[in-house]
Amino acid sequence: MQFLLALSSNPILRKLDPKLRYQHVRDARGEYHLVDLWMKLSDLAESARYNPSANVYHLFTRENPTASQPLLINSPGLLEMTNYRNNRRTVVLIHGWRDSVLSDFNTVLVPAFLAAEDLNVIALDWSAGSGSVNYAAALANTITSGRAVAEFINWLNEASGSTPVQYHIVGHGLGGHQAGIVARNVKGDVTIVTGLDPSLIGWINHSDRFQPDDATYTEVIHTNCGVHGYISNLAQVDFYPNGGESMPGCNSHTCDHARSFFYFAESLTTGGFTGRQCVNYMAAILQTCNILPGRLQMGGLQPKIGRTGVFLLETNAAPPFSRG
Template sequence: MFVRHLILLGIVAAAYSLPLDQANWQLVPNADGYLHLVNINPYNLPEANPSDPEVLFNPETDIEFRLFTRSNPTQAQILQINNPASITGSNFNPAHPTRFTIHGWNGNGNDGMNSRTRDELLALGDFNMITVDWSVAAVTPNYISARNAVGPAGFGVGRLIDRLIELTGANVNNIYVIGFSLGAHVAGNAGKHFNGRINTIIALDPAGPLFSAGQSDAVSPQDGLYVETIMTNAGLLGANEPLGQSNFYPNGGRNQPGCGVDIGGGCAHGRAPAFYIESLRSSVPFRSTRCASHDEVLGGVCTPSGPDANMGGQPSNFGRGVQGIYFLTTNDASPFARELTLETVKQRLLGEESKRADRADFSIEEKSAAFVGEAGGGKKQQRFNGKCHRCGKTGHMQRNCRVKKPESNANTVVGGMC
């Protein structure tokens, strides 16, 4: 189902990039392989295709909320907005953090993104894992119909959170909502329901076709106390613009290593949930460089501009001052996270940082070796033979550089390159 969803969305995205007079209708397969004529022109009402009418969708009754905890890690308990006993009689524990996961177009609650996120987090600790199945609206060859349902679906998620707070005393500050593709916009709309008070929204390659930054039902930086996007197929299946407070562009955010030709973008699109799921328990973080601009990172270039940050992870970056545009590289297969190696740092330092005048006396190899030593907790420290730009001495470990503070005569150990 997940792969078919990516194929369908890829066809629509490709058609969406064509002039409207060439792209009003496309034949696409459904989950069973049958072809449907799909109207992907936003200016032509779905009713123009009577075989694929817009789905009637009541979010309060048509969304299935599946609760998993360590007490029931694989057998779901169904929570219902209008059935208080389904909540109070469940294993939901308001003392535990709550995580919602939301699928995309033509997906459902059984999608791998949902089950794998659930399994990783329950292996990590006690969580209330709630899978949002909005397939009544999402499973349709009519992309516009599914796209137009993200607002109501997000409202439905918000209504369940209302009930959890009302009936159990759950704390909205202990809730994350994680969505993929169209589900990322559903997550954003759940945040809008709470005027941005949900702790964290994670938007995994939010769907791009028929969305743009600033639209009322698109995920936005204001939807949560912390909103993070992971962009892996920007401009095709995924949105092109930064839609979060922090926006991570692995490998430049458009194409992903290991995906081959990937004409429809499905492989790259699917890397966003794969990266996020790995980040939850990986001993190697997805370390990312903050970049000067969105435009340059899409070209695979990053001028360092501020502190580094980790992409994804548990807990999130909430409260850590992480915001802006971030670039990172990954491996072409799992495990995707890359250790801070001499080569990756060398590539990073070949950017603007390597041009700093106070380090011009050192080769890129020397600077890379020092950086790896600093980041590696001393395990790979290298000794310079050159002249230290901080103290003027030679032949000492970069962590042991001692300089005098201007306001004091006391020698102070200075981290950072020397």
């Protein structure tokens, strides 16, 4: 008697979610996609076709606040032709899934940062990796892109004389986790990493997710936790506006998810957003944070080095969002 072993031509390599294989995930455009969270060989093959050298880096400064200047790794001549200055702090912005450099994330944050301080603002376009409807492939590309961005920053520092302490890396959704990946692969200690509603699906048990020690100071703002956004605390300091879900003035999860960068943009220019400390993230979600005396401002330009904890605050339904 002969026994035949039938091997799948597309085997499962990793279960991004060990329980629910198929889930509906909404992208940055507000469109739902039924995604397979068990990574198959074909997903890995698609991810392997992504070349992170296709990433494009768009430089904005107060000298060119609306029209970007391109930066390319290993192109010092091009760098010299731009308005990049090594005596400024540098912000790196990383968009999310199915998004691009033209996303609201960038159109909101670039002018907010430049209004707040004379900075180099670099908006990353990794849409070649994030644009796939295949969420498992896009998630894998998040890690590949993050390492490539770190290589770019390492080169930029060597070419310009800048240092990691001058950097503030900010990411949204998948880009929220990528911001941490970038910082932990940069040579030296990045000062600030801000995660704006970092993604939940596929990241719960993922070793490359946002980590508290990715930078000297790390902060996360949760505005759609448990749906698009990660539900529990990830950083040294985690803010849960309005309990982290159902933002005032919003009628969709997409709006909630985006509120993270609208709140952050306002914090850069006007301050406000005073959070009160919670015992843990569940207390923040349940909005029962009336025991601890701690208070802390959400967002802003300056790191709150030495501060830790979970904080709750309430917002207005329309700008100005801050209640002070």
